[in-house]
Every structure is written in C-alpha cells, then in structure tokens.
Amino acid sequence: MPSATPEAMLPRGVKDFLPIKAAKIEYLKHGLLDVFAQWGFRPVLPPSLEYFHVLEKGLGAGLRERTFRFDDRQGGQLVAIPPDITPQVARIVATRMREFPLPLRLCYAGRVLRHAEQQTGKDREILQAGVELIGLESPEADAEMIAMAVEGLKAVGASEFTVDIGQVEFFRGVMNGLSLPGELAREVETAIGHKDNSGLRALLAEAPISDQAREEISALPRLFGGREVLDRASAAVRNDRSRRALDNLARVLDILAVYGVEAHITLDLGEIRGLDYHTGLIFQGFLPGLGRAVCSGGRYDGLTARYGFPAPATGFAFNVLNLLFALDAELEERTRRSTDVLIFQSGADKALAQRLARLLRAAGFSAARDIYPRGLEDTLEYARKMGFRYVMTLGREDEGVRIIRVADGVGLQASVQDILAGDFAFLTD
Template sequence: MTVDNPSLEAILPKGVKDFLPIKAAKIEFLQNTLLAVFSRWGFRPIVPPSLEYLEVLERGLGTGLRDKTFRFDDRQSGKLVAFTPDITPQVARIVATRMKDVPLPLRLCYTGRVLRHTEQQVGKDREIFQAGVEMIGLDSPEADAEMIAMAVECLQALGAKEFTIDVGQVEFFRGVMADQRLPDSLAAELRGAIARKDSSSLKALLETAPLDDRAREEILALPRLFGGREVLEKASHVVTNDRSRRALDNLATVLDILTVYGVEDHVTFDLGELRGLDYHTGLTFQGFLTGIGRAVCLGGRYDNLTARYGYPAPATGFAFNLLNLLFALDRELDAVAAHQTDVLIFQSGSNKECAQQIARALRAKGYSAARDIIARGLEESINYAQKMNFRFILCAGENREELELINLADQSRRKLAYQEILAEDFAL
C-alpha cells in the first residue's frame, strides 16, 4: 500500500525515534558490551516490567521524576498505572518485596527503556535507553569505588578515548549547611548558584545572609572545589564540621582504592556538585566524554531507597544513558554497525531445493545465510548483496554440482562441489 500523505513523515510523538539497522546495531553493541562488563564484575541480570502501579512506583521516585512520569487509568484494575521514568526504583521494589530472603550483597544489572515527560524543546528525548547496575547491601568505600572502576572499564570497553568521572559527595555540602538556619527561598537560591558555579551571584546572596564569616567562607568556597586529588586537601582546610570531614575521608579512601584499580587518572572531584541532593546519601558521580556536554552515565550511593518499600539496606549503583553514548561515540561505532551477512544464495531455474539445502547446511555450521528469493538475474543479485553488506554470493544451478562462490570484497570466484559444503572442515 502506498501512502501519499507527506505528513506521515512525522507520525511519531516528539522525543521518540525510530532506529534503523545501522543505529540499532550500534545500540545493540552498546548494550551487549556493557552487559559483558557487568557480568565480569559478578552482576546478574534482572528484568523489571514496563508498567507499575503509580502509588507503588512513586514511593521510590524523587520529586523531579514524579513530575516526569507518564500515567494513565488501567481499565482492568481501575487504578492509576505508570511507565517507569527510571529503573533503579523498580530494582529497589523487587529487592524489598521479592528478594529480601536472598543473602546480601546483591549485584544486579539491567538494560531497558524508560519514558519521561520533558520540556517541549527540540532534541529532548522522552524515551531513554538505560543500562546499569545496582549493588544492594554494602555500605563501604570499596563498594563506591567498585562502581566508579566499573564505569571506567565500561567506557574503555566501548572504545572511548578521553573521558572523566566527576565525583561529588552530597554529605560534604550537607555538613556545610547543616547548622545554618536560612529561609528556604534563600537556601534554594544558594544551591542554584553553587550548582551553576556562579561565584559572583553566590557572593551577592551571602552578603545579606544571616551567617557568620566562617560559614560564608565555607559556602563561597564550594564552586571552586573541583579538580584532582589536591581538591581533597584544599577542602580539608576550608571546612571545620565533622560531617564534611567524614565525607572527605570517604572520598580519600575511595581514591586510594581506585589507584589500586589503576583508574585514578580518569577521576576528578567536584564538591560543589549538588545533583541528586534529595535522593543520594553519599558519593555521587557522572561520566563525561571530552567535548560532549551531556553526561553519559550517572551514579552514586542511595541508602534510603529500599527502606521506602519496607526493607532498609544500603545501596549504590549507576546507569548509562545509551542515547547519550550513541551521540558521543557515533563515529567510533561505525565499524561495529557495518554488520555483514556471510552468504546470499542465488539459484536460477524453478527448483530451489538445492539452494534451500545449502542455506540449511551453512547455518548449521554457524554461518549467516539468506536466500535471494526474488526472481532476478545474477548481476542484480550481486548488486543487492553489495548494498546489503553480504560477504559472499553463492550461485547454484539446478544441478547440485554447479556451485560458484563469489567474494564480494574483491570479486574473486571459486568453484565448489556440493559435498564440500557438507564437509566438517568447510570454511568460506
């Protein structure tokens, strides 16, 4: 059926995409590579559902994600259901309700799609491809370091050349602000200025804030506390409260472990990073590829999440945004997207039994083989095979003995006997 309506070129809602074979092959490579790394670190796959009851899902969502959740009435139950905007709360629910008798720690991994409402802007994805891990039951710097080291290994396995893992610690900020009795509106403005690294706005806000000089000095230093190992030493001279100092001790221990793993050169610190302040309970991190402003992975410690489902347990984890990875590594992934099918089998005449048997024999040997079922000449089939990235075309006549294998890379040809293909040592 031919569709003449040009408006059907834009039949998808904003924020979702079709992925044709080349892009789809790249996404599949990203998923498979990440899952292979997760498996090497001892993580086992889990598959949450696409739909959840809203009242259950919302227990594990922060305010930001609640506002981005797609929800609708379920005709069967009469309740509100939702497409999850993030997989981590689903894993927390599963652990708390289905796996609470399983010995800790739990190492779980997943891939999947989530949906989120977004602002109506060009380029904003509403459908997000995630691949991530959750470690439940360990409250230790080593567990935090393991997350970062694994994220580094993932990026290396994907072929990323230049990247950094920016590490923060929300307890450092909480320690600085804990004893300051500020109006909520002013506190929000201060957090915004710190997050933007806007030192001039921060200084202006602090001039009229009801704070002593020491507190002003600590808060004003936050946007400047980013860089390498030296940031931890610098921060130790800025803060005096025990809570912030414990956060620094945590980061120092994590860095020592990352040095053992040999990945410390990829790590930077940002003690003014406030992402996930209402969700995370300790170390946080983001992965960035050089020249790309969007984070390709987000992670950190979230010790209070499973407790919302009745099962208190410390937890840490991270997730890759596969579409951000695809954007960042698109050219580097061209080689993996150039999927080749081994053999296109062409047979003239009306009796196709020989070609069908050859296809079956090749597949049994582990080769990919497709029949050129359309009635056309050999040159047309060769042209098709080249465009569709086949390695070889195998020409069969109605006589079983008349076989010719054409290498499409160099156009070389060799004669084959039918029995050769059936032999155990046959190779293309």
C-alpha cells in the same frame, strides 16, 4: 498536501533505530552487561508498567513530575511507565528478595520514559544499562561502582573520558543549620551547581549567616580538580558532617588507585545534582564533545527502606543513547557486520539452495536465500547494498556452484558435492 516526514509520525522525544544504529546500541548494551557479569552482577528484568502509588515511593520530586501516568482500564488504578529503573530494583529487593543473603549484586538493561520540556528537544525515551549493589555500606562498595564505570567505558571503545566525583554529604554539612529562606536556599544551590562565583557572592552578601558559613559556601564552586581538592576542602570547612564526607572520599580514592583508574578521576565538591535521591558519594561520566553525562550514580542508602526493607545501597546506570551519540564514529568498525552468503538459484526447483543454506548455518555461517524474483546482476547489486560478502549462484546440481566475492566481483567455481560435504574454505578469507 505533502505527506508527513517519518519523524513527524512519532511523538516528540522518541526515535526509530534502523539496522546500523540498532547494531551499535546492541553492541553497547551487551558490552556493558558483559562487564557487569565479570564483576559478579546478575540480571533482573523489571516490568515496563507499575502502580503509580507504589513507584512514586522511590521517586524524588523531580522524577515524580516527569513520570508518564494514566488510568488502567482493567484495574481502575493509576499506573505509570517508570522514569528510572533503580526505584524498581529497590522495590524488587524489598518485596521479593528480602530473604536472599546480602549483598545483592543486580544488573539490568531496559527503557524508561520521562516527560521533557518540548523546547529542549531532549529524548523522552532513555535506554539504561546499570547495576545496583544492595547491602554494603563501605568505601570499597562506592569505589567498585566507579571502577566498573571506567571499565565499562573502556570496554565499549571510549578512550578519553573523565568521571567526576562529588559527595552530597559534604554539601549538606555546609548547608546544615543555615536558616536560609526556601527561595534563597534554592538560588544558592543553583549558583553552586552552575559554578557561578559572582552570583553566589551576591546572594550571600545579605544572607543572615555567619562569616564562617559564608566562607564555607563560597568555597564550594571552586572545589574542583584532583586529589588536592581534599586538602583545600578540609581547610575551607569546619563542620563534622563535611569532614566525615571528605574522609569517605579519601578512602574511596585510595581504593581507586589500587584499581588503577585514578587518571580518569576528578573531584567536584560543588556537584549537587541528585540531592533528592542520593545520600553520599555521587559520580558522573563524561566524554569529550558531549555536554551531558553518559553515566551517573552514587549511594542511596534510604531507598529500599521506603519499601519496608532498610539496607545500604549504591549503584549507577549508563545512558546508552548518550553513549551512542558520543561514540558513533568509533563504533563504526566494531559493529560493521556482513552476512556471509546470499544464495541465488534460478529455475523453479530451489531445493538445492535451501539445502546449502541449511548446511552453511549449521557450520556457523550466516546465509540467506535470495527469494525475490530477479536476475543475477540485480542480486549482486542487492548484495552490495545489504552487506553480503559472497553471492553463491546455483544451477542444476550437476552444473556446479559459482561463488562471487561481492567486494571485487572475483568468482570461483566449486562442486556441489564438495560444498555438501562441508568444504567452505572460500569463506575463510
């Protein structure tokens, strides 16, 4: 009977990440966290397990259904693995930080777990790196999130990308007051989300709504593009709620122009994802060749209130694994890291090799001992495969040191005394 493949030994939707991929993930995560820190955000570290009845207060229906939950044998209560970090931060702010002065600028990086349909092949484990800005209700706060997302994408090596901005209040203003039956309302939302103009027209043809309302809804899938979309939207809608949303977007775009990021911005007023969660401006970041967002976020003014602390809030998170998929090739050079020295010493006494390894590390170099019993040729082959720059071979202390550059096999001789004295000039090329 054939043995199981490595992938078959894991549940669907989760992965192992070997050193090369893991190095890229760490690069992405730390690059994003560095950007967050530059903008004044401080880290929080939520737990990987929560009481479900507490966590679900901050979850919309979609995330609630995708939450892993199980009985806790120790406490007898239902616990859950969070499917998103933002509700956890909302709980922390409302219950642990309510006496802190506002605004709060908080950031994080961590893993979440979500149920996914088996046939989709989607990841169930998601690595998020994001920020939450609590206590500010202003276009400048919304613009800050988008500008940070652009800066984060640039920091990790993305050059071509777009950030699509929507406004759920604009959509709600259009839909507000319409007496559409529940199923028809859901079908209309789906058609708008898929930019299905013909399907939307067919749905609205017999709907019990005014011609003006029909005209406003029909315009939504076409309201996509640059700043000129605001003028088209203003001409298409007449309700006050949608007009206030357009005013908010105009002010955000003015601030983004000051940040110099408007070249990456598109408007999509037919974007309605996040209706369970968000209360105003929403956005998603996309890279060429990847059909799913690498980051998403927006305003969610009602979330902390669910935990007893009303406060305006906005934020966003990167999906680090989507970033990895999109930037895999570009990250190759940025994350390639060699270990400086592999130290080989024959004979039973390895004290000299151990002393030199300690000195190299103290000087800021990376050094490993080739403890595995093998000859020099096998050690050189191992060093080539594992990314070492040099192999340092030692005999007795009076025999000197031979240093072999792994890339081309060129060797040079040095005295043990010079190296013990800290002469590591051979490592600076």
